[in-house]
Amino acid sequence: MTARFACDPGGSRGRLHPEEESAFRSCFQRDRDRIIHASAFRRLKHKTQVFIEHEGDYFRTRLTHSIEVGQVARTIAKVLGLDLELTEAVALAHDLGHTPFGHTGEDALNALMQPYGGFDHNAQAIRIVTSLERHYADFDGLNLTWETLEGIAKHNGPVGDPVPYALADYNARHDLELSTHASAEAQVAALADDIAYNHHDLHDGLRAELFSTDELAGLPIVADCFAEVDRLYPDLNYYRRRHEALRRFFGILVSDVIAVTHGNLAELEPQSPGDVRRAGRMMVQFSPALWSDLQTIRSFLFHRMYRAPDVVEMRAQVTQVIETLFPLYMADPALLPKQWRKDVAEIRSDTELARIVADYIAGMTDRFALQEHARLTGSDVLMNRP
Template sequence: MAVAAAVPRVAYAARAEESRGRIVAESDAGNRSAFRRDADRIIHSSAFRRLAHKTQVFVYHEGDHFRTRLTHTLEVVQVARSIARALGLDEDLAEALALAHDLGHPPFAHAGERVLDACMAAYGGFDHNAQSLRVVTRLENRYPAFDGLNLTWESHEGIVKHNGPLAEPPPHAIAAHAERQDLWLWSWPSAEAQVAALSDDIAYDVHDMDDGLRARLFTVDELAELPLLGEVVAGIRADWPGIGTSRFVHEIGRRMITVLIEDVVRETHRRAGTLGLASSDDVRHAGQALVGFSGRTAEAERTIKAFLFRRMYRHPRVVRIMDEAGQVVRDLFARYMDDSTALPAEWRETVENLPEARRARRIADFIAGQTDRYALAEHQRLFDRTPELR
């Protein structure tokens, strides 16, 4: 079996040995690079484990085969490492950022985030990227020498702005952190952070198609009418006539991932050649995204997203359940704000005697860290009627 040749490290890759360091200085980790150490710390965090019981699109009542935040994250990691390897970037940093990108998500997917943001409107709002930073810098308490995970500057930067430079003013948690650490919010992030962001899009598109087909919200024939997907479906039918439905659906996902990754690699090489990058800071100062789809693929990907939004995320069945789930979050926030004795003892102690805005932020921390199951259990404990989300 042929083994693919290793791609040499490119000049604009992040380098762990040149990291801007950690807020609290630490000794070297021996045979692990600083970025490998970051990834390992995220994997061992409580917030990462809780992703196993947080909704991606379908709540856990719907069945065991649909994606959760954890399985989605692992798929993002696989795509990110593949792209980083092909481009000659630092795979460990790309992995760390893929692992961390959803740590701040509250229960019940984007419905939970929308409701929590509305609840926090008078107190600086709620943003899951900002909350991910808060998780890794404040809320994880595992180490005696510091709060959070004490990740490298490059990991903090990538968590905050993997989607690009931040507009002013930044979300509350990011603005608060900026008083301790300057993350160059005005610049583009590293190539590895951009890889993690695009890998999130790729994983979303492919696994949501798979879950939507499994939930019978649309059909393979309908997907075949979309750009890129039409070519993939036609190729499978030509190569494997008579293939069973389950294998057919899996092959769609497998081939789409390959198509999208190969396009990203080609387009990123093209942009890098045009920009003449000689360092990771050149990526930050480039004034545009380095990692991306080609024009044709970007347009096709937007069409796929629009289809999924219309046929899956806004499907009446999904909307009904998510509206009920959002009410669970709304009820919990209001109850905790009105009566801090409703909080578990360890959290009650952290909000006593706090000003209203800080108390609200701590309550948002508590709710954002809840799994779907825990949020429902809390609602059942505090209210007479709790939706079944079925």
């Protein structure tokens, strides 16, 4: 049953460029399908989550992470009576703006872009779906609905000043009401992201042997999951034991969000999507107790995984890649591919050039960035690894 506060595709605020509606797909379903077929979505296959893309076939990439987020988001949205296609569209698009090398690459590019307005991956996702994807005859971008764009822009909450330029440019033409919260569908996508990475980072850290199963079993929430598995399956082998524990951890996070959100919605009694947007707080949340436990887990991951010596070493090397490529393209835009040089020919300032260069670098996959660095400098940073 569809909830009253769910976004109705029949009542969508529409697209910046009007289009004839599909005879067999809702507008939100078309959004989701366009995102799946976008070049930027395919490139997520070779963009890192935590580990650099080439380091192992089993580690998550941005693509597998986005698929997992979409799965979790659909599960929660179905229970809450929300629009599944809109929820999935936001979930699948939420990482489109990420640079190569994950947050390390974003930090490096943001530092380089400070004189030109900085860099933000959420805003970059909007830039991609409204401008940089150039496949359609009638418009640049994917021409997504207002609701999907709103969800991408502010799934983590209202966007305060200063608004990143990549978002401000589009918002000036198509007001996404950045000062309010997003729809319940977008909020579900945001919490699904938290659930997915809290789960799979534990799994990937184990596979990388950055911490042991015994250490993991000492963490809050996870400890109870291992205890239940050991009670039910006392002779289970190592790999099945940790998988069973982590799938229970996964389920606890999903169940907690559903229960807390049901309570929040019952208290608010929203009668429309607008009521959710104007609530003044997020409706889709973890419980305070579980959120506190997650902070302990995130602290553990930060020290044992994100700042592990091998990961720190790789962070330094890939930061060097970004810090080398950016000034090279700025000094000689002729190094950019032919289709990018057409945009360079129309620029009027260093800021415009820097934003084109940032767009190009942000769109690179891990492997392509490494290849470009090696081609332009004659140096392979990976060869310097101990």
